[in-house]
Amino acid sequence: xxxxxxxxxxxxxxxxxxxxxxxxxxxxxxxxxxxxxxxxxxxxxxxxxxxxxxxxxxxxxxxxxxxxxxxxxxxxxxxxxxxxxxxxxxxxxxxxxxxxxxxxxxxxxxxxxxxxxxxxxxxxxxxxxxxxxxxxxxxxxxxxxxxxxxxxxxxxxxxxxxxxxxxxxxxxxxxxxxxxxxxxxxxxxxxxxxxxxxxxxxxxxxxxxxxxxxxxxxxxxxxxxxxxxxxxxxxxxxx
Amino acid sequence: xxxxxxxxxxxxxxxxxxxxxxxxxxxxxxxxxxxxxxxxxxxxxxxxxxxxxxxxxxxxxxxxxxxxxxxxxxxxxxxxxxxxxxxxxxxxxxxxxxxxxxxxxxxxxxxxxxxxxxxxxxxxxxxxxxxxxxxxxxxxxxxxxxxxxxxxxxxxxxxxxxxxxxxxxxxxxxxxxxxxxxxxxxxxxxxxxxxxxxxxxxxxxxxxxxxxxxxxxxxxxxxxxxxxxxxxxxxxxxxxxxxxxxxxxxxxxxxxxxxxxxxxxxxxxxxxxxxxxxxxxxxxxxxxxxxxxxxxxxxxxxxxxxxxxxxxxxxxxxxxxxxxxxxxxxxxxxxxxxxxxxxxxxxxxxxxxxxxxxxxxxxxxxxxxxxxx
Amino acid sequence: xxxxxxxxxxxxxxxxxxxxxxxxxxxxxxxxxxxxxxxxxxxxxxxxxxxxxxxxxxxxxxxxxxxxxxxxxxxxxxxxxxxxxxxxxxxxxxxxxxxxxxxxxxxxxxxxxxxxxxxxxxxxxxxxxxxxxxxxxxxxxxxxxxxxxxxxxxxxxxxxxxxxxxxxxxxxxxxxxxxxxxxxxxxxxxxxxxxxxxxxxxxxxxxxxxxxxxxxxxxxxxxxxxxxxxxxxxxxxxxxxxxxxxxxxxxxxxxxxxxxxxxxxxxxxxxxxxxxxxxxxxxxxxxx
Numbered sequence: 025x026x027x028x029x030x031x032x033x034x035x036x037x038x039x040x041x042x043x044x045x046x047x048x049x050x051x052x053x054x055x056x057x058x059x060x061x062x063x064x065x066x067x068x069x070x071x072x073x074x075x076x077x078x079x080x081x082x083x084x085x086x087x088x089x090x091x092x093x094x095x096x097x098x099x100x101x102x103x104x105x106x107x108x109x110x111x112x113x114x115x116x117x118x119x120x121x122x123x124x125x126x127x128x129x130x131x132x133x134x135x136x137x138x139x140x141x142x143x144x145x146x147x148x149x150x151x152x153x154x155x156x157x158x159x160x161x162x163x164x165x166x167x168x169x170x171x172x173x174x175x176x177x178x179x180x181x182x183x184x185x186x187x188x189x190x191x192x193x194x195x196x197x198x199x200x201x202x203x204x205x206x207x208x209x210x211x212x213x214x215x216x217x218x219x220x221x222x223x224x225x226x227x228x229x230x231x232x233x234x235x236x237x238x239x240x241x242x243x244x245x246x247x248x249x250x251x252x253x254x255x256x257x258x259x260x261x262x263x
Numbered sequence: 264x265x266x267x268x269x270x271x272x273x274x275x276x277x278x279x280x281x282x283x284x285x286x287x288x289x290x291x292x293x294x295x296x297x298x299x300x301x302x303x304x305x306x307x308x309x310x311x312x313x314x315x316x317x318x319x320x321x322x323x324x325x326x327x328x329x330x331x332x333x334x335x336x337x338x339x340x341x342x343x344x345x346x347x348x349x350x351x352x353x354x355x356x357x358x359x360x361x362x363x364x365x366x367x368x369x370x371x372x373x374x375x376x377x378x379x380x381x382x383x384x385x386x387x388x389x390x391x392x393x394x395x396x397x398x399x400x401x402x403x404x405x406x407x408x409x410x411x412x413x414x415x416x417x418x419x420x421x422x423x424x425x426x427x428x429x430x431x432x433x434x435x436x437x438x439x440x441x442x443x444x445x446x447x448x449x450x451x452x453x454x455x456x457x458x459x460x461x462x463x464x465x466x467x468x469x470x471x472x473x474x475x476x477x478x479x480x481x482x483x484x485x486x487x488x489x490x491x492x493x494x495x496x497x498x499x500x501x502x503x504x505x506x507x508x509x510x511x512x513x514x515x516x517x518x519x520x521x522x523x524x525x526x527x528x529x530x531x532x533x534x535x536x537x538x539x540x541x542x543x544x545x546x547x548x549x550x551x552x553x554x555x556x557x558x559x560x561x562x563x564x565x566x567x568x569x570x571x572x573x574x575x576x577x578x579x580x581x582x583x584x585x586x587x588x589x590x591x592x593x594x595x596x597x598x599x600x601x602x603x604x605x606x607x608x609x610x611x612x613x614x615x616x617x618x619x620x621x622x623x624x625x626x627x628x629x630x631x632x633x634x635x636x
Numbered sequence: 637x638x639x640x641x642x643x644x645x646x647x648x649x650x651x652x653x654x655x656x657x658x659x660x661x662x663x664x665x666x667x668x669x670x671x672x673x674x675x676x677x678x679x680x681x682x683x684x685x686x687x688x689x690x691x692x693x694x695x696x697x698x699x700x701x702x703x704x705x706x707x708x709x710x711x712x713x714x715x716x717x718x719x720x721x722x723x724x725x726x727x728x729x730x731x732x733x734x735x736x737x738x739x740x741x742x743x744x745x746x747x748x749x750x751x752x753x754x755x756x757x758x759x760x761x762x763x764x765x766x767x768x769x770x771x772x773x774x775x776x777x778x779x780x781x782x783x784x785x786x787x788x789x790x791x792x793x794x795x796x797x798x799x800x801x802x803x804x805x806x807x808x809x810x811x812x813x814x815x816x817x818x819x820x821x822x823x824x825x826x827x828x829x830x831x832x833x834x835x836x837x838x839x840x841x842x843x844x845x846x847x848x849x850x851x852x853x854x855x856x857x858x859x860x861x862x863x864x865x866x867x868x869x870x871x872x873x874x875x876x877x878x879x880x881x882x883x884x885x886x887x888x889x890x891x892x893x894x895x896x897x898x899x900x901x902x903x904x905x906x907x908x909x910x911x912x913x914x915x916x917x918x919x920x921x922x923x924x
Contacts (some may be wrong), residue, residue, distance in 0.1 A: 076491075102493025113489065116484040120276070127481055128492050128620065130474055154273050161274035338728060388909040393671060394863060396731060401856040401901050408894050532852050536739060543732060577743025583736030587729050588722060 027090040029054045029182055029212050030075070035084035037070055037236075045081070046071040046237040054181065059223045060216045062233035062245075063257050068216045069111065071233065072186050075214065076108050077101050088182070102131075107175035107211075111186040113167050117160025121151055122172050124159055128177035141177060149173045149203060153174045154261070165196040169203070176207055183207065185215045189222045201225040279596075279603045283549065289468040292551055292598050296461040303457075304450050312453050317521050318561055319456040322554040323463055324514040325541040329553030330467050331507035332542060334476075336483025337500060338392050341399035344406050345374035345508035347529035349515025351410070354431045354525050358423035364440040370516030371509045378508030379501065386497040386504070400535065407530035430526025434519050447520070456517050460554070463510055467550055470506075479503050533576075537564075540583050546593030555595055638766030643889070645765075649774040650888075651881030652781035653840060657854050658786060658861040658873060660833030665866050666869040667825050668807045670720060671731040675739040675833055675858055676851020677745075682708045682834025682849065683747060683841040687754050704838030705831035712830025716823050724822075738851065745848040755770055758842035773842055780839060784832075789870045801825050857884075857897075860904040866914025875915045881906065 030052040038046040044067050052058055062068050073079040074087065077096035086094045088104055094114040101108060116124050122142060129141040149169045154162065159170055168188060175183055188204065189197045197219070204213060204226050217223055223230065223244055230247050232240040234256050240247060247253055275281075282288050303315060319472045353374040356366035381402065385395055414427025423431065436452070439445040447455065470476040482489050482496045489496050519525045528534060537560065545556020560582070567575045590597055661675045672678075685707035689699035713771065722732045760772035792798035801821055804811040808818040837850075844850060861880055865872025883903045888896030911918050 097495075098487075098490040099493055099495045102491050108491045110487075110491075114485060114488040116481050116488060118484050119481065123477070123481075127477060127494075130477075131493050135474075156275045157273045158276055167456075174492070231606075295881065338731075360704055384905050384909065388912065390912060393727060393731075394908060396671075396728075397856070397859045397863060398901075398905060401904075404852065404856050405894075405897055408897060412892070412894050446639075528857070536735060574743040574747045576739045576746065580736045580739025580741070580743055584719065584733050584740060585736075587733040587736060588719065588864055591729070633871065 026053070028052060028087075028215070029056070031087040031088060032074070032089070033085045034080050035071075035074060035086065037074060037079060038082045040121060044236050045074060046235070048084070048236075048238055049053075050231065050238065051138045051184075052212055052214060055208065055212050057204070057213045057228060058215070059227040059230045059244075060214060060233060061218070061220075061223060061230055065235075066233040067236040068233055069186070070236070072111075072131060072184065072216050075184055076106070076110075102178070102180075105178075105180045105182060107178065107180035107183040109171050109175050109183075109185045109188060111190070111216075112196065113164075113171055115159050115167060115171055115174065117158070119159060120155065121146065121157050121162070121173075122155035124170060125173045125177045129172045132178045141179075145173045145177045146157055148176075148206070150199070168192065168196075168200065172200075172207070176211065179211075181211060183211050183213045185213060187217055188215060189217065189219050197222055198225075224248075268474065275341065277603065278607070279599045283599070286468075286472075288551075289465070293461060293465060296457065296464070300454060300457050300461070304453060309449050313449055313521070314565075316449070316453045317459050317518070318454050318558050319453070320514055320517040320521055321541075321561055323456070323460050323517070323556045324511055324538060325545070325553035325557035326460070326463055326550060327507045327510035328538050328546070329542050329550055330510070331503055331544070333546075333550075333553070334471060334483065335479050335500065335503035335507070337504055338396045339399045339504070339507070340396045340539065341401070341403035341535055342507070342511055343530055344399070344403040345378060345511035346515040346518070346538075347406060347410075347527075348374040348377055349512030350519040350525040350529050351425075351431070351515075352512070352528040353516040353519045354434045355420050355423040355425075357435045358431070359362040359421035361435070362441070362443050363435065363437045367437060367516055370519075371512045374512035374515070375505050375509040377504045381503045382504040384564060386500045389497070390534075400532075403530050403535050404532060407527050407532070410527040428527060430524055432524050433523065436520050436523065439442065452517070452520055453615075456521075459513060459517065462504045463513070464550060464554075475502070500536075523597070536579065536583075540579055540586075542593075543586050544575070544582065544593055546595035546597075549593075549595050552593050552595035556593065559594070638768055641765050642768045642770060645770055645774060645778075645888075647882055647885045648778050650885035652778040653843075654857060654861055654881040654884070655781045655837045655873060655877040656777065656784060656832075656839060658858040658865075658877065659788065660829045660831070660836060661858045662829075662869050662873045663788075663832060663864065664826060664829035666865075666867070666872070667801060667829075668724075668822060669727065670724070670826070671727060671734065672720075672829070673731055673734040673855065674715075674741060674851075675734075676853070676855040677738045677741040678708050678712065678830050678833035678851075679837030679840070679854055680745065680846070680848060680851045681711060682837030683846045684749060684754075685834065686838035686841060687756060687846060690756065696756065699836040700756075700841070701835065705835040708834025708837075709827040709831035713823050713827045715830075716826040720826065721819070721822070738855075742848045742851070744904050749848065751848065753845040753847045755845055756842045758792065771843075777839060785870060785874060788873075791871065797824075826906065828895075838871045860900065864907055864914055865906055866911075866916030866918075868916035868920060871920045872914060873917040875920065879907070879915070 028051045030050070032048055032050040033047060035045055035048040035050070036043070048071065060068055060071065070079060077098060077100065081094060085092055088106065093100070093104060116127070125142045125145055126138060129145070130138045133141055143152065146155055149172050151166065151169050151173060154166065159167065162170065172188065184189055189200050192200060201222060204215065207213065215226065227244050229241060230244050231238055232253055240250065240253060279612060304312060307315060323345050324342070328339065329340070331337045331339055349370040353370035355368045356369045357363050390398070394515065410425060411428045413425035414429060416424060418425040418427065426430070437447045437455070478489065478499050482499055486496050491603060496527055503634050515529065518529070541557040541560050542553045543556070544560060545554065546552025563578070566580055567573055586593065657679070660678065661672060664670050664672050682704035686699040686704045687827070689703040690696060694703060719733060719737065720730065723733055758771055758773040760776065762769040763772050792802060800816055801812070804816060804818050804821040811821065812818055844853070861873070861876045864880065865876035880900050880903060884896045884900045887899030
């Protein structure tokens, strides 16, 4: 039984009176791609923030390759090999695209390697032509791709993406899905998403959250066909 | 196939931004500085040379805050604390030791050590900008009060009385290491000060071009993203803060040499305000800006000081308010921007073909990608 | 026993004066998130206003309690409309601009009044406790602080003015939609804060000298107290003044006033390390 890449055990978070995360046991294998879905208020964002260390759990553990990372400092997930893309795009807006990726790569590579890695990564996401561009002035979709490049530049075994397709046109969504599948060839991914069509393109296994707990983990087809899940998304059916 | 908008041009930095980040601007600044270093001692009389020296010394102080604030994003309202510590450390040490070599080093190390402790408390406590500003301001005020109250003869470190509000007079000047009698004269002090200014400028430009410098700048851009990348921003901020303090200490040491005197006003609110004004007026986010702002304001205050009608606080305050409200970028970027616009208007044709080149490259890349897909 | 009473009064006085000094800043920073580095100069203007009023024969109490706050309130409104208003939301720029204002005000007053120390002699004389004598005026300041605390709380919680102010600060667009002009509320709030600063300056004038640069002594303490207090205005101010006033006074007793200041700063840094959002960021949450 190999050690899972990422594991949470009985993860709980309470904010005042709200039990935002209930007893979550989550497991992810190396190079696995998992989508996490759920209606509004299901606790997706909270769960994501628990994984990134932005929120500390009230109880429970988070393990990365068997190592307890529950009480992480903000810079430690990146150091351990977890690449993170938050819901609100977070880039160095005043710096060029090249510089953004360069900084990400430079932490783990020598200066010579960094030049090569930066070029390759930008090529992969299709933003090499924009390498001199000031990141903050790019279009929204382009910035999301730059952020993907930034996230993969240090070659992390685990990548956490919070709504990577948000605000994108259909063509851009298709491209992003391609990218994610390509990234999945060598990296594990946890993708928190709303967009069901996007999930259908990329997911083999989906975790459904409802009121802070995992209610179902299955393939996208089974999830879509489940009437209970349809109901929690759409609200109570009238009698 | 990329769905990127092919009709939009790629938003790249303008010519001024590209110039200021390249080695060319550094070379230009250093060249100008070297010329001044060689020419001025031959051209100016001793009195003017002494005046120029204090401009150079204060410019080093301006650089220190320009770096810490403009590039590190650290809002230090008490940079004068490190300046004063440098001056006092040198004065006290040279009075006790005679030879000036160790005192010179102490003038740099003592403020740096103090900054290390203060910086640790602030950055590792993850306190916000606002607290940073207020705490650093308070520290310099407290140092002022502390030193000001040490007038009695019982207040001394070794042989050196602290002097309280009277200050420490007759500070021995720097001497050639090992030879106490070979002291520096006005011309030597000028060359040392301007040389130090150029040296610090070069050091900072080099730092900003390498990994550490780029992380420091990124930390100011978006600390959250920097942390997510795995960099411990606290460490980099601490380094920036300490380096800034060391540079300010160097300036303090040279200042003590320049006047052969130091008093608690080096820690004062007025001094702190002046440094901030130099940086804002000159241009926050540049290195050359604070230097120019410093010289300009220093010159202005000297002029005001010679007459009695207008109060200098009034003028400085008005300048600060006007600049914050109306010229927020400062002189250098604004003038530079205007210069670029004028140059651009005068050389229209070459610019247009340059753009075309850029667009053509984009098309080439799109074409390549199409083929790959 | 007498010594204990004296020490108690001095500590209470330290707390009360810190409260009074910081109240104006608490209103302006706490409600408007404006960092007013000219706060010390507002106090200075209040002190000078009181002195000038007294020169014109106005009664001391009226000068301190009425003229000073009113005068500085008017100046505050003017400054808010002309300068501060343009910088809302830009915290760092506000700090810089108000620092410029502070220099400007010092310059103006120095030009008008000169550099010499003016003063008001402390009224009401002293009273004796055993072998020690205490200025009765310190009791006045303690009393004013208490009244001020209750008045602030009452206005914020129980008057429509307070409610409107709190609502506008939390959501100016909504207030605008409800027919309340946010601009007017900002001006009024800034005026109240300025008035409180002016009052503090005039009130403390008999205890300290009055000189154009007197503001510098107060600005640091006031800021530490306000920031250390946390988001709740009155509760924060009270808890913070108690904590830092006591630290300051006890350290002063143990050594010199300068070390009292050092103790206050060190205490503030330590406290901010432990409670980064101030006292009421953690305790007394939800209080006002």
